[in-house]
Amino acid sequence: MPPTVEDRLRDILEAIVEIEALLAGYDFARFTADKTSRMATERYLEVICEAARRLPDEMKKDASSIDWQAMVNFGNRLRHAYHATDVGIVWAIVQDHLSPLKSFVEGRVRPSS
Numbered sequence: 001m002p003p004t005v006e007d008r009l010r011d012i013l014e015a016i017v018e019i020e021a022l023l024a025g026y027d028f029a030r031f032t033a034d035k036t037s038r039m040a041t042e043r044y045l046e047v048i049c050e051a052a053r054r055l056p057d058e059m060k061k062d063a064s065s066i067d068w069q070a071m072v073n074f075g076n077r078l079r080h081a082y083h084a085t086d087v088g089i090v091w092a093i094v095q096d097h098l099s100p101l102k103s104f105v106e107g108r109v110r111p112s113s
Contacts, residue, residue, distance in 0.1 A: 005059070008051040009109045015044040015051075016102045019094060028091050041090060042078055048101070049075025063104045066097075 003011070019041055023031065031038060052060075053072045060068045074093070078085060 003051075003054075005056060006110060008054055009105050011051040012048050013102065013105045013109060015047045016098050016105070019044050019098065023094060028088075031091055032087050038087060038090065041094060042082070042085060045090065045093065046075055046078045048098075049078065052101075059108070063100075066101060066104060 022037055022040055022044075026034075026037070031041075049071050052068065053075060060066070074089075
């Protein structure tokens with residue numbers, strides 16, 4: 001059975017929480033120097049981008065401040081041009097774009113029972 005919208009939202013939220021935990025206390029220099037954390041972060045971002053790509057357009061319209069197309073494009077870059085991923089862009093996404101996405105998702109995920 002394919003993932004539901006709720007599944008995709010939970011995947012996004014889980015990946016964001018994992019990135020936050022992984023990079024707690026990091027600055028850009030430490031992130032740049034830690035290949036394992038960079039690669040894990042890129043994988044979590046790939047999951048986020050893929051899950052977000054498959055959210056209904058009607059839902060995405062509720063968050064016009066999120067650049068959904070840029071997210072899709074970045075996910076494609078992670079999958080197909082992984083060798084040319086700019087660590088500065090990855091860091092900027094983590095620092096500037098995950099928080100609004102997390103708020104959006106948290107407002108739509110049903111509490112776990």
